[in-house]
Amino acid sequence: MSGGFGIAMRTLDLFRPSVGAAAVGMAQAALDAAVTHASQREAFGRPLSMLQGVTHQLADVAMRIQAARLLVHSAAAAQDQGLTRLGAVAAMAKLFATETAALAVDVAIQVHGARALEQGHLLEHLYREVRGPRIYEGASEVQREIIARSLFRT
Numbered sequence: 001m002s003g004g005f006g007i008a009m010r011t012l013d014l015f016r017p018s019v020g021a022a023a024v025g026m027a028q029a030a031l032d033a034a035v036t037h038a039s040q041r042e043a044f045g046r047p048l049s050m051l052q053g054v055t056h057q058l059a060d061v062a063m064r065i066q067a068a069r070l071l072v073h074s075a076a077a078a079q080d081q082g083l084t085r086l087g088a089v090a091a092m093a094k095l096f097a098t099e100t101a102a103l104a105v106d107v108a109i110q111v112h113g114a115r116a117l118e119q120g121h122l123l124e125h126l127y128r129e130v131r132g133p134r135i136y137e138g139a140s141e142v143q144r145e146i147i148a149r150s151l152f153r154t
């Protein structure tokens with residue numbers, strides 16, 4: 001059989017944005033949990049949501065999640081339109097969304113403090129789950145390679 005490698009690569013192009021979509025979901029769940037916690041938890045007489053050191057981290061995460069969501073939408077729309085050469089847009093969607101999800105979960109844990117590491121906590125679960133997507137369907141380094149090669153393709 002010939003052409004199998006190309007079919008496999010095109011299949012990955014189709015699935016990578018869906019990994020990105022799952023990562024956006026994890027990132028949003030982490031941000032939602034952090035916002036709720038920061039609104040309720042008081043430290044030194046006021047809620048964490050009054051501390052810019054906390055809220056500005058969450059602002060950055062929110063911005064990155066929105067950018068990741070748009071990259072996933074863009075890759076999915078390109079698929080729906082039947083466009084070919086989806087490698088770079090699919091790689092961007094997966095790379096940015098999965099790296100963003102890792103950041104979002106890390107920041108959410110920081111905002112929660114030690115309680116996020118208790119067994120059974122949502123963030124304890126997400127901390128574990130968010131790691132795999134940066135490896136499977138092509139590690140982040142591989143996504144960067146795909147994007148870089150697309151820059152020099154003639």
Ligand SMILES: Cc1cc2nc3c(=O)[nH]c(=O)nc-3n(C[C@H](O)[C@H](O)[C@H](O)COP(=O)(O)OP(=O)(O)OC[C@H]3O[C@@H](n4cnc5c(N)ncnc54)[C@H](O)[C@@H]3O)c2cc1C
Pocket residue numbers: 132133135136137138139141142145
């Ligand atoms: C939760 C989970 C679910 C999985 N599900 C499936 C599945 O359903 N089906 C399936 O077939 N496989 C599955 N895998 C396997 C997954 O596809 C591989 O783990 C992945 O392709 C990386 O291969 P590897 O683990 O052998 O690491 P290696 O290929 O040994 O790579 C190790 C590391 O080297 C670096 N690296 C590798 N290649 C490059 C490169 N070209 N440039 C720069 N750096 C590089 C990266 O940092 C990478 O993480 C799953 C993995 C996980 C974690």
